[in-house]
Amino acid sequence: MQKVSLNSNELKGFLTHIINNNQYIQEHGKTPVAIEVVGESGIGKTSSILQLAQETNLNFVKLNLAQIEELGDLVGFPIRQFEVTNGKETKYVDENVIDDARQSGFKPTGNNRMSYCPPEWIAGKEEGGILLLDDWNRADMRFIQAVMELVDRQQYISWSLPKNWHIILTSNPDTDDYIVNSIDAAQKTRFISVDLRFDVECWARWAEENHIDSRCINFLLMHPELVSKKVNSRSIVMFFNSISSIESFENSLGLIQMIGEGSVGPEFASMFSMFINNKLDKLVDVRKVLFDENEESAIRALKSNVGTGDNYRADIASTLTTRLINNVVYFAKDNKVEKSLIDRIGKIVTEDILNNDLKYHLVKSIYGSDQKKFSTLALNKDLVKYILK
Numbered sequence: 581m582q583k584v585s586l587n588s589n590e591l592k593g594f595l596t597h598i599i600n601n602n603q604y605i606q607e608h609g610k611t612p613v614a615i616e617v618v619g620e621s622g623i624g625k626t627s628s629i630l631q632l633a634q635e636t637n638l639n640f641v642k643l644n645l646a647q648i649e650e651l652g653d654l655v656g657f658p659i660r661q662f663e664v665t666n667g668k669e670t671k672y673v674d675e676n677v678i679d680d681a682r683q684s685g686f687k688p689t690g691n692n693r694m695s696y697c698p699p700e701w702i703a704g705k706e707e708g709g710i711l712l713l714d715d716w717n718r719a720d721m722r723f724i725q726a727v728m729e730l731v732d733r734q735q736y737i738s739w740s741l742p743k744n745w746h747i748i749l750t751s752n753p754d755t756d757d758y759i760v761n762s763i764d765a766a767q768k769t770r771f772i773s774v775d776l777r778f779d780v781e782c783w784a785r786w787a788e789e790n791h792i793d794s795r796c797i798n799f800l801l802m803h804p805e806l807v808s809k810k811v812n813s814r815s816i817v818m819f820f821n822s823i824s825s826i827e828s829f830e831n832s833l834g835l836i837q838m839i840g841e842g843s844v845g846p847e848f849a850s851m852f853s854m855f856i857n858n859k860l861d862k863l864v865d866v867r868k869v870l871f872d873e874n875e876e877s878a879i880r881a882l883k884s885n886v887g888t889g890d891n892y893r894a895d896i897a898s899t900l901t902t903r904l905i906n907n908v909v910y911f912a913k914d915n916k917v918e919k920s921l922i923d924r925i926g927k928i929v930t931e932d933i934l935n936n937d938l939k940y941h942l943v944k945s946i947y948g949s950d951q952k953k954f955s956t957l958a959l960n961k962d963l964v965k966y967i968l969k
Contacts, residue, residue, distance in 0.1 A: 585777050586777065588782045589779075594774065595629070602744075613771070613772060614747040615771060616773040618775050619776035620778075621752060622812030623778055625750040626714055629750070638709050639709030640709065641710070643714065645716045645727070654699060655696060655729075655736045655737075659676075660694060661673060662678055663689045663691035666684075696736060705742055705745075707742050711745055711747050712750065713749045717751040717760040717762075718760055727749070731747055732770060780804035783800065784800070784801055788903075793824040795829065796824070798899055799852060802895055802899050803851055811844050811845055811847075816844055837849050840852055860896075863896065863900065864881040864884075869881070869882050870907060870925075879928065879931055886933050886934070897938055901934060901938045905945045908946050909949040922960055925946065928942070929962060929966070942966075
């Protein structure tokens with residue numbers, strides 16, 4: 581079965597549509613559609629879904645099926661129920677409250693059944709939520725069959741998910757690289773499946789918001805090819821966090837190499853050491869370029885890094901452009917965009933530090949991130965042509 585391949589931003593947009601559509605079809609008596617997100621280990625499947633739940637104000641429940649041993653922890657535990665009636669109403673009650681029912685005027689009819697208590701993870705939950713069944717194809721077949729029951733009907737025998745709950749499955753690819761259970765064709769027709777792929781620009785936006793070391797963000801933007809099945813983004817972030825307290829990378833090269841070889845492997849560590857030896861860890865802080873009161877000094881530092889003529893560094897220019905965009909967009913989330921920031925962006929563009937493609941990318945990306953907040957970009961004669969291009 582062919583699957584669409586999405587980066588993390590595209591995945592969130594796709595899932596947002598499915599959630600909105602599920603709300604629509606549920607109002608018309610139909611069962612919500614479940615989604616399976618397939619991706620390599622450490623690529624960010626779980627974190628992307630958690631972030632979506634936070635952005636949409638939905639309850640969030642995550643169950644790692646590979647770590648659950650008792651099936652009851654997923655679907656609840658069996659309990660005997662007795663049918664009771666008071667002449668006007670007939671219902672089933674749990675055996676442990678049969679005496680309470682009698683005191684309320686109900687009498688047993690003689691009928692009974694085996695039922696299931698709602699599991700602890702859903703008991704008391706309100707409307708609106710995401711149920712993330714993590715690593716579901718690593719679980720044994722008992723759990724996989726139970727998941728199919730939940731996916732099919734949003735319920736398990738005697739209990740149901742509250743209204744406006746959405747089931748998302750995450751899994752690793754069914755290849756020799758992972759110990760997973762193969763899912764048959766009949767099971768695959770019960771949900772929509774998409775692949776999550778690594779995208780360095782999406783990662784860089786995430787890294788900016790999560791305060792990953794600025795020097796490390798620059799490195800991965802310049803070497804995205806180093807991300808692989810063996811060196812995934814999770815292990816890379818672990819490496820970056822392990823060295824972020826080091827003030828001078830140059831003076832701690834041996835320690836960094838040792839930490840790198842133990843976390844991301846010798847090839848990645850050696851490339852990072854080369855990055856330090858070439859003094860690329862000393863690139864200008866883009867936040868100073870954007871916000872430093874000494875505009876002349878900030879622009880001069882940016883020019884010095886990028887170079888001119890035969891010394892123009894397209895890789896550095898592209899990296900710093902991405903960083904500039906991400907920092908402006910991140911700043912604008914919680915702050916008012918002042919004229920001074922628009923003027924600084926204009927200065928960066930008019931100084932001919934970047935080539936025309938990067939200028940266009942810089943202005944268009946910032947304006948497109950929030951046209952209302954950045955509406956004054958269109959009033960700047962030096963910038964409007966890039967918006968309209």
